[in-house]
Structures are given as structure tokens and as C-alpha cells.
Amino acid sequence: MKTSVLSFIIGLGLFTSGLSLAQETPAAAPETLPAETTAAAVETIPENVKKLIPANLLPIGEFTSYYKQKSATIESTDGSQVNMTYFWFEPEVTAAEGETFPLVLVLHGTQGYAEPAYNLIRESVRKPNPAYILVPTLPAGQRWADPGKLKPVHSLPDAITLLKKMMAENPIDPARIYVMGCGTGGAGTYGAAQLYSDIFAAAVPIGATWNPKETDKMSTVALAAFHGSEDEFFTHYNSSDTITMVQSHGGTAFFTLFDGMKHDCNAANIYTPALWQWLFSQKKAIPEPTP
Numbered sequence: 001m002k003t004s005v006l007s008f009i010i011g012l013g014l015f016t017s018g019l020s021l022a023q024e025t026p027a028a029a030p031e032t033l034p035a036e037t038t039a040a041a042v043e044t045i046p047e048n049v050k051k052l053i054p055a056n057l058l059p060i061g062e063f064t065s066y067y068k069q070k071s072a073t074i075e076s077t078d079g080s081q082v083n084m085t086y087f088w089f090e091p092e093v094t095a096a097e098g099e100t101f102p103l104v105l106v107l108h109g110t111q112g113y114a115e116p117a118y119n120l121i122r123e124s125v126r127k128p129n130p131a132y133i134l135v136p137t138l139p140a141g142q143r144w145a146d147p148g149k150l151k152p153v154h155s156l157p158d159a160i161t162l163l164k165k166m167m168a169e170n171p172i173d174p175a176r177i178y179v180m181g182c183g184t185g186g187a188g189t190y191g192a193a194q195l196y197s198d199i200f201a202a203a204v205p206i207g208a209t210w211n212p213k214e215t216d217k218m219s220t221v222a223l224a225a226f227h228g229s230e231d232e233f234f235t236h237y238n239s240s241d242t243i244t245m246v247q248s249h250g251g252t253a254f255f256t257l258f259d260g261m262k263h264d265c266n267a268a269n270i271y272t273p274a275l276w277q278w279l280f281s282q283k284k285a286i287p288e289p290t291p
Contacts, residue, residue, distance in 0.1 A: 012082045020157055023162070029082075031122055031123040031124055031248055032123040033063075033066060034064055034066050034084070034089075034092060034121055034126065035066075035092075036065050037065060037067065037068045037069075039115060039186070040068070040069035040070065043071060043083075045073075045074075045083050046073075046081075047104055048081060048229055049073050049081040049082065049083050050080060050081070050082045050083070051071075051082070051083045052082050052083060052084050052085065052137075052139040052155075052158075053139055053140060054085045054086065054112070054137035054138070054139060054140075055112045055137070055138055055139060055140040055141075055142075056108070056111070056112025056113070056137065057069070057085070058112075058135070058287045059087060059112050059113060059114045059117070059135050059137060060113075060114055060117045060118055060135065061113060061118060062089060063117070063118045063121060064087065066089070066121055067087035067088060067089050067117070067133070067135065067212045068087065068088045068089070068090075069085065069086075069088075070085070070087070070088050070261045071083050071084060071085045071086065071287060072084055072086065072088055072162055072165060074158060074161045074162055074197060075161065076157070076158055076166060077150075077157045077158070082158065083135065084136060084137070084158055084159075084265045085136075085137045086134060086135060086136040086137060086167075087114075087117070087134075087135040087137070088132070088133070088134060088135075088164060089117075089120070089121060089132065089133035091126075091131060091132065092126070092131035093130050093132065098159075098248040099171060100171045100172055100173035100176075101130050101131050101132055101172060101173060101176075102129070102131045102132070102172070102173050102176035102177065102178065103131060103132040103133070103134060103163070103166065103167070103170075103172045103173075103176070103177050103178070104116075104120060104131055104133050104134070104178045104179070104180060104279075105134050105136075105159065105163055105177070105178065105179045105180070105192070106120070106133060106134070106135045106179075106180050106181060106185070107136070107156075107159065107179065107180070107181035107184075107185035107186075107188040107189055107192075107227060108137070108138060108142050108181065108184075108185050109181070109182050109183035109184045109185045109265060110183055110184040110188075112137070112138070113265065114135045114181070114185065115182055115206075115265040115266040116180040116181070116182070116204070116206075117133060117135050117272070118255070118266070119266075119271040119291055120133050121133070124273070125241040125276050129276060129280045131280070132166065132170060132172060134162070134163060134166055136155075136158070136162055137158045138155055138184075139155065139247050141153070141191075142154070142155045143184055143187070143188070144152065144156045144159065144181070144184060144187060144188025144191060144192075145188045145190075145191025145192070145195065146187060146191070147210055147211035147214050148211070148214075150195070154191075155260075156188050156191050156192060156195070159188075160192070160196055160199070163177070163199070167217050174284075174286055175201060175284045175285070175286050176201055176280070176282070176283055176284070177199055177200050177201055177284070178200065178202045178203070178204070178279055178280075178282065179192045179193070179200050179202075179203045179204070180199060180203070180204040180205075180206070181204075181205065181206065181208070181266060182205075182207050182265035183206075183207050183208060183233065183234070183262060183263065185206075185208075186205035186206050186207055186208020186209075186234075187205070187208050187209060188209060189203050189204065189206075189208065190203070190205050190208060190210035190218075190242065191210075193205075193217075193218045193221040193223060194210075194215060194216075194217050194218050195217070196213055197217040197218060197220050197221050198220075199223045200284070201221065201222065201282040201283055201284035202222040202223070202224070202278075202279055203218075203219060203221050203222070203224075204223075204225070204226070204275070204279065204280035205223070205225045205226075205239065206225070206226045206227070206265060206270060207226070207228060207231055207233070207234055207235040207239075207263050207264070207265060208225070208227075208234060208239060209235070209238045209239060210238065210239070211242070212238070212244070212245040213245070213279070215242060215245045215246045215249060215251075216249060218237050218249070218253070219246060219249040219251030220251070220284075221251070222251075222252040222253070222282045223227040223243060223246055223252070223253040223254065224253075224254045224256070224275065224279070225239050225240075225242070225243050225249065225253070225254070225255045225256070226255075226258065226270050226280060227239045227240070227254050227255070227256075227257055227258070228257075228260070228261030228262050228263060228264060229257055229259050229261060230260055230261060230262045231261070231262060231284060232262055232263055233263045236257055240255045240257070241254065243255040250275050250279050251269035258270075
């Protein structure tokens, strides 16, 4: 399949700049930080519940303390009860009667870092776009999803069960559920768009790989994929072919290639006002309940 390289200049009518920014530079601190949260409370887990041990308890790096560390007991796909650790950020404004907020699910990469989650708490992002942010932790040795049939090593189903629990317990808009991730988290993002297309309005896979043949369900999810031309872990051709295939199914999908960029999950030229404007404008058609 011929590689398709799209950009927000064409696809969104918005300008994405800074293609030659340094690849190893960490993101600047958010303009103004939200209120720092307190340490997590020690929980007592029943003996019949398996505690999933996170590979990394600092998934948002130095900004992890601005999220609440929590855990929830959920039913895993094999019917067993498991306790999953996650990090949670709530809108800083109180919902008015009947008001709901979007939710962004951030899937971290192999090293346990959820770079989109640092950028989502920047003042310029969170103030105009109040949203819940859910960062589940991946147990050591697990992956979110890969092309092909889900296996016991995959934790995406547990993350989705946790997501549904959060939706049931908080004023969340079911039409504005988004998923983002880089590397392994990006593969999980593609997996979420394919396997749980009924849930997500938009998906942002970064520096990720997927099988273009497994995209038939993605056409109902808006996708914006980003990749560095010099990515040393995942070739950009695979991701661009995946996006091209989604387009062939009639989906809304964009691919942006950053010339000279390596596998940089935290590149400032990814997390632009154009991305956030696009992401938070996506809405999914929710069927009306049957009378």
C-alpha cells in the first residue's frame, strides 16, 4: 500500500509548527499547576482479589503528584476479581446540574510514562477544556493490545472495564470519550479504536504500530496519528498505512509525519493548540434510549 502522509495543515485547516524541535527536550512545566493532591491511602485488598502490581508508580513523571493515585477492584475477562491502580484528574470546576465533562483515557508506554497526561494539565489546555483524565497502570510484563486476538498478556479490557466504572460514577459525557498513547500506549490506542469503537469519539496514537488490515471498526472513531520519520522503534510507514486504510473505510483520519524526529513521545510539536482544539471538538453520536 502506498504511504499516505497527511498533516493538520490539510486535514484540519490548522497550522502545526515546530517540526525541527529538539527530540530529547522534556516538556516545559504547565503554565500554572493545578492543586497538588495528597498521598494515596493504604488499601486493604481482600484475599480473593488479585492486586495487579504496576510497572511504574510515577506514570506522569514529575507531575504524577498532581493526579490522585487510586485503585479499583474490577472483574477481569477471565471472571476473576483484580485490583487495578490508576491515576485520576478531575475538572477544577464543579459540574452544574445536568452538566457533564469529557474524559481522556491515557495509555502509558512500555517504560510506564504517559506523556500526554503531563500536557493535558497545562493551564492553556485544562482551563478551556475541563475534563476527567484517567491513567491506568500497566502491570509488569503486560501490554495494552496488539494486532490479532487479545490474549491474557493484554490489559486493555481491564482498562475499559475501569473506564466504564468511572463513567458510571462521575458526570462524564458519553459522547466525548477520548484515548491517547505513545509507543505501546499508541498500539493500545489503535486497539481501543478498533475493539471498542462504540465508546471512543477520537483517538490519538503517537509513534505506534498496528496492522492496517485490522481497521474495519475504526471508521467511527476520529483518528489523529503522529510519528517521527526517524523513529527507532516503530516504522512510520506502518502507521501511515493504517491511517490510509481507515480513510478507505470512510473514516475521519489524519497522519502527521515529523521530519527528523525520533521516538519522542513528549515532543512539544505534537501537543499543540491545534491538537487540543480538534480533540475536544469531537463528539460521538449516542443512540437515543429505547422508550
